[in-house]
Amino acid sequence: MVQLDVNALFRRAETEFQSGRFEAARTDLVTVLRIMGDHPQVLHLLALCETNLGRANAAADAFRRALKLAANDPQINNNYANLLNQQGDVAGAFRHFDRALVGNPKAVDPRYNRALLRQRQGDWAGARADLDQLIAAVPGDPRLWEARGTVNRDGGDLAAAAADYDRALALAPDRPIALHGAARVALERGDDAAVPAYRRALDHSAQDPALVLGLAEALEAAGQGGGIALLADQVARNPGWIDGQNSLARMRAESGTDGDFAEGFAKAVALTPADRGLQFAYWRSLALGGRQADALRALDQARPYLGDDAELAMLEAVFASESGDLDRADAAFARAGAGQDVDFARGRHALRRRDPGLAARLIEPLVRADIGMVSAWAHLSLAWRLADDPRHRWLCDQPGLYGTSDIGFSHTELDRLAATLRDLHRTRAHPIGQSLRGGTQTRGRLLTRPDPILVQLRERLAAAVGAHLEALPPADPTHPLLRFRGQPFGFAGSWSVRLSGGGFHVHHVHPEGVLSSACYVALPKLDKGDRPGWLEIGAPPAELGLDLAPLATIEPMPGRLALFPSYMFHGTRPFDEGERLTVAFDVVM
Known part of the structure; x- marks a missing residue:
């Protein structure tokens, strides 16, 4: 009877796997296991073969058997976590990425993959922490910088994202992901x-x-x-x-x-x-x-x-x-x-x-x-x-859910801001699917632009939002806004709207926001009689045909900021002539 050399058979399986002959590799690995019993590295390679052959259940079984023998092995845990993530078991994936790092805190792959999973889950801080630790150890790896750029972009820090992509391209000028990321960030920053x-x-x-x-x-x-x-x-x-x-x-x-x-x-x-x-x-x-x-x-x-x-x-x-x-x-x-x-x-x-x-x-x-x-x-x-x-x-209709404040810009600062915004209105008609009629809306994230007057505007708006949140009614975990009382906030979408004579906003809501806004920059002369150009809060969209008056109307004034819950319908009344220039944004928690 011919005695098989299990070491030679395993080496052949490794070669077959590297060449993409996964079925042949699997056959040899099953033979090795039959001869010598369970072994973590043999089971690990078998799990990878099953994964590549599309046999997720068999792969998971092989991973679990391997981990019974090498519970903290970083590569086995990392690859099993990747499989669990593909199957939609996010909690299981995190559990095995964590276990991989317990076994070897300096392991690159599980920390990198955990960072990507944290990013997909919206945990920007956690993803950055993982990537920062890797960058500290391997600062010359462009993959890490471009990944950090993507995390910062998704998290809304476009200036940091731009710097990260630039660093990645300085290390490797031809990386497609970094090239695309740098271009996208430049577009979003205007x-x-x-x-x-x-x-x-x-x-x-x-x-x-x-x-x-x-x-x-x-x-x-x-x-x-x-x-x-x-x-x-x-x-x-x-x-x-x-x-x-x-x-x-x-x-x-x-x-x-x-x-x-x-x-x-x-x-x-x-x-x-x-x-x-x-x-x-x-x-x-x-x-x-x-x-x-x-x-x-x-x-x-x-x-x-x-x-x-x-x-x-x-x-x-x-x-x-x-x-x-x-x-x-x-x-x-x-x-x-x-x-x-x-x-x-x-x-x-x-x-x-x-x-x-x-x-x-x-x-x-x-x-x-x-x-x-x-x-x-x-x-x-x-x-x-x-x-x-x-x-x-x-x-x-609780007191304090909506209200106004002054952002503290002088007439000169408002004029500078208006001039900057007018330069950004480059389309000719309102975008489809948006609320404005008879005007234009800027593209990208207005409040991430590096222009000094916009940076100053962001600072003033942040202060005003913070004060509004502090003055809200008591926290209420069942209320869509008050459940966030006392929590840190950020800006999501931000844009400028320029309406001309006859322009207005249909009544609408902002599905991605917690608080929404209107900040008035420049206005025509408005006759106060029938409140042209005023903001209406709480009135239903006209297409529903409901006879309900607004809960509140707000007079537009240069430098005034109106804040209100994003779930409250809001729109504006048309005005006869002139220019109504505003900045709007959504607050998220």
Whole structure:
């Protein structure tokens, strides 16, 4: 009987694994284990083979057997954590990354991978701490600097992100992730260097559609021509590219030129009418542009190719309700099944049907399940108000939930700020899907720009927000705003709006915020008689057809900051002529 050399067999399995022959490697490893019994390194390699063969359960079993013999082995724990993360077991992944570092605190891979997982979970501080420890040990690794840049960008510190990407590129000038990251940060900071940064990135990754999209947006933001043509060409060559189609529709709408902003979508669905994702994106683009009836017609035209199911019925119901065909919406909702999105849409439809009781019954479970669901709170506030439910006062009318303050800018500082903002308004029409009508809105994150007057503005706004939070009613863990009392805050989106004569904001909410705002920079002469240009808080959107007056109106004044809960509907009254220039932002916790 031939006696097998298990060491030679294991070495052969290692070679097979490195060559991508995972099934052959697995066969040899099973033989080794049958001869010698469980061994951590053999089981580890077997787990990696099973992972590459797509056999997650078998891989997990091999990892667990290996860890029974080497509980703190950093590489086994690291690779098992990666598998658990792929399977959606985030807690298990963290547990094994931690165990890997207990066994070897200096291990690079588990700390790096834990940093990436922390980033994906929104734990920017934890991710930075892991990366800083690695950078202290290996400062010349560009991978670590670009990862830190991405963490800082996602966490809102664009200045630090820019410095991190620059450091990565100084170490390795051709790294695609760092090149793209540096260009994206420049775009979000409003830096005109974004255009050459995107061109440089495209020199190294010419076929990357995300870079083409970024360059088109950078050209638009810089007020240079060619962005729409560049993106239209890319979309024509890849009509099923949904991100590109969405951005092209937005850019065409904001350009203020004649024509159908969604024509790229229309041409694409004509070529591939059975492409479900593309069709849905087309309809949603039309709806965002206020063309719900057109979205409904496009849905009807696609039905022979897509059939009918609950998801399609849900969109049909929403478009029908928003376009005023309430009976058709009722019939479609009956086919739309159940779920969070359906219940919220039915609740909004119930308000349009003047049935606040049904609206409340549909929406109350949603906010109990997710207290941060801003849009649900906004519509529930209307249902409670219509029903004269005392909870409406608790939600929207406690003293101190909304109010105004002065940011302390002099007339000269306001003039400087106004001049800076006017230079940033480079589009011709309002963006689709946004609240303004008769004006323009800046792109990117306004309050991250390095311009000194904007830095000064951010400091004043932060002080005003801090004072507002300190003056809130007592903390209440069941209240969507007061649950955050006493917690640190940050700025999320920030932008400027420039309205001209006849311009206004439709009533809306900010789904990603906790507090929202309007800071007035420049105003026309306004006749106070019927309060033109004033901010209204608490009035419902006009399309719901509800006869409810605003809970408060706020007079715009240069240097005045209005703050209010993001879940409260707010809009502005139109004014006759002149310029109304504001800065707005969302506060997050």
